[in-house]
Each structure stands twice: as C-alpha cells, then as structure tokens.
Amino acid sequence: METINQQVIWANTFACVAKEGSFTRAAEILGCSKSYASRQVSQLENLLEVDLFYRTTRKLNLTEAGRVYLAHCQSWQQQVFAAQQAVVDLRTEVAGLLRITVPTSFGGVFMAQFLLDLQQRYPRLEVELDVSREPRDLEHDGYDLAVRSGYLGHERLVSKPLAVAELCLVASAERIAASSPLSSPADLQGWACLANYHFKDPCHWAFSRGKELHAVDIKADLRVCDYGLLRNLALAGAGAACLPHYLIAADLASRQLQLLLPDFSLPAQSLYLVYPQRLPQPAKQRALIDFFCAWFAQPERGALLGGGELKLL
Structure with a gap:
C-alpha cells in the first residue's frame, strides 16, 4: 500500500x-x-x-x-x-472565546463596565471571567489573560505593565473619635487595626514621607484575606485598614471612611497584564491586551485608582 x-x-x-x-x-x-x-x-x-x-x-x-x-x-x-x-x-480576526482571570476586589469594581465596553467594541468575542483571590495557572487552566498585582518573572509568561493602584489608610469617623490621635505611623500601635493576611508580613506596615521611611508593627486581632471584607469591617468601625483607593473612592467621597496620616504614603500596588507567550499571537488576545491598556488609560479610571491621573508603569 x-x-x-x-x-x-x-x-x-x-x-x-x-x-x-x-x-x-x-x-x-x-x-x-x-x-x-x-x-x-x-x-x-x-x-x-x-x-x-x-x-x-x-x-x-x-x-x-x-x-x-x-x-x-x-x-x-x-x-x-x-x-x-x-x-x-x-x-x-477578533472573534472567539477569551478566558480572563482577575483579583476579586479589582473585578468587582472594574470588570462589569469593562466587559460591556469590550463587547460593544468586539461583538464577536465571547468572554469567560474568573474572579478569584488565588492566582490561576494560566497555561494549565487555559486562560488567555490575567491581571496580577506585582511583577511575575516567568519564562513562558509575558508581564505587561498596566497601572499603579494607590493604597490608603482609612477608618470610620466613629473609630477615629474613639481612638487616640495619630501624628505618625508609630501611633498606630495604640489603635485597633485590620490586617490582610493574603500578603506576607500583614502586620508590618511601611510608610514614607518624602525620603523618610517609617515602619510599624501593628496589632491586628482581626486578619482576613479579602479587601471587600476589610472594607466592610472598616465601615463598621472595627479598626484602621489599608485599602486600595479604587475600592473606597465612594466611601471617601461620602465621608463614611476618612484618610488617616494623609502626609504619609503607603507602597502602591503595581498592576500587570500577564498572558502566555504565543507565537504568532492570536488577534483576539492582541486586541484584548490593547483594549485593556487603552481602557485603563482613561482619566476616570486613573481617578479611581488614586491620584487623579493614571500612573502608568
């Protein structure tokens, strides 16, 4: 034969x-x-x-x-x-299924409007969005794109800078009234604080003012690993919390939460787009990356992330 x-x-x-x-x-x-x-x-x-x-x-x-x-x-x-x-x-052709994974609080604030705008721009795209605190294995789980906090050095993944999200130290008016005055980060040792144990050393808070560095080990009887729950606890007067500006912008505007130590800054969170390296890159993935960057370059997104204008990396 x-x-x-x-x-x-x-x-x-x-x-x-x-x-x-x-x-x-x-x-x-x-x-x-x-x-x-x-x-x-x-x-x-x-x-x-x-x-x-x-x-x-x-x-x-x-x-x-x-x-x-x-x-x-x-x-x-x-x-x-x-x-x-x-x-x-x-x-x-910009068409077909895209699978995206983003952090919980980020997704809750931004992704509804993002998906609607993306669908309007590319009506032939289908999107599956995973919202999770745990980072997914993009290659093993079949994701086209992720939003991650912090740079991830990986030989098979590409990390593209997206934006910088400001962190704010806040508390409710009731908690402020019931606590000792704050003039420096060291004064937080006498406060009830809320810690996010998703991060390493959650009770070690580092601040800066100009070229000065100020670090303090706070006491946190309540430690949770979700920004949304930390916000709810802060609103209820449970203590001071470090939260991303985009999550609490409305609370600050309504004075339900107030800034503490406004002359001191917390380290900002660098946000990255992370995606598998594919050659040639599919049109739908390339379009999604470009759309993400353009969408977050809009002034209203910059104001929500903190600082009035978007701080691109």
Whole structure:
C-alpha cells in the first residue's frame, strides 16, 4: 500500500492535469517534467485500478471514474483551504472565546463596565471571567489573560505593565473619635487595626514621607484575606485598614471612611497584564491586551485608582 503522502501528491497532480487539460501545462505549473507528471497519474491509476483519462495524441478527456475522482479531489482541496483559512482567522480576526482571570476586589469594581465596553467594541468575542483571590495557572487552566498585582518573572509568561493602584489608610469617623490621635505611623500601635493576611508580613506596615521611611508593627486581632471584607469591617468601625483607593473612592467621597496620616504614603500596588507567550499571537488576545491598556488609560479610571491621573508603569 502506497503511503498517504504519495497518494496526495498523485491526486494533486491529477487534479492539475484535469484542470489544464494537458500534461505539458500541468507540468509547467507544478514545476516538474511532463514525463514525471504523466508517471504520477499512471501510478494513481494503477493504485485505483481504473483509467482516469481517455488519452489520444490530440486530446485528453476524463473517464467517468476520472470525473468522480476529480469531484472528490476538489472537495478535499476546498476542505484543506477552509482549514488553512480557519487557522489564519484565529490570528487575524477578533472573534472567539477569551478566558480572563482577575483579583476579586479589582473585578468587582472594574470588570462589569469593562466587559460591556469590550463587547460593544468586539461583538464577536465571547468572554469567560474568573474572579478569584488565588492566582490561576494560566497555561494549565487555559486562560488567555490575567491581571496580577506585582511583577511575575516567568519564562513562558509575558508581564505587561498596566497601572499603579494607590493604597490608603482609612477608618470610620466613629473609630477615629474613639481612638487616640495619630501624628505618625508609630501611633498606630495604640489603635485597633485590620490586617490582610493574603500578603506576607500583614502586620508590618511601611510608610514614607518624602525620603523618610517609617515602619510599624501593628496589632491586628482581626486578619482576613479579602479587601471587600476589610472594607466592610472598616465601615463598621472595627479598626484602621489599608485599602486600595479604587475600592473606597465612594466611601471617601461620602465621608463614611476618612484618610488617616494623609502626609504619609503607603507602597502602591503595581498592576500587570500577564498572558502566555504565543507565537504568532492570536488577534483576539492582541486586541484584548490593547483594549485593556487603552481602557485603563482613561482619566476616570486613573481617578479611581488614586491620584487623579493614571500612573502608568
């Protein structure tokens, strides 16, 4: 039995001869000799045990078996072209399924409007959004993009700077009234504080003022690993908390939460887009990355992240 590759070559030669009606013209198109093209068609006829052409010195016509075989060859060529085009479309057309994973608090604040705007811009996209505190394995779990806090050095992942999110030290008016005055971070040792144990050393808070660094080890009887719950506890007067500005912007505007130690700054959170390295990069992934960056470059998103203007990395 001849190999499949040989049969495909023979079939391709046969289809070209049938289209051109001549071994000579087919050989010129295929870049081979007339005798080589004729031999390939003869080998195909031997394999099929039928004549595919009526051969005369002046004319070349298909037999009934040749017409049937040619119809299948054309169908096969169309399927191959369709398969090639489908792969090209993956690289050039903004369509199909995208899977995104983002942190819980970030997703709750930003992603509803983001998804609506993305859908309006690219109506042929489908999106599955995972909102989780735990980082997903992008390659193993099949995600196209993640938003992560902090740079992740990984040889198979690309990290693209997105923005900087300011952190704020806040408490409710009731907690402020019931606590000792604050003039420096060291005074927090006499306060009830709320810690986020999602981070390393959650009870060690570092501040800066100009070139001065101020660190304090706070006492936190309540330690949780979710920004949303920390916000709710701070609103209820449970203590002082370090929270991202985007999560509490409305609370600050309504005075339900108030800034503490406004002359001191907390380390900001650098946000990155992280995605698997794929070459060539699918059009849908490239469009999503560009849309993310443009969307967060808008002034209203910058004000929500803190500082009035977006701080791009």
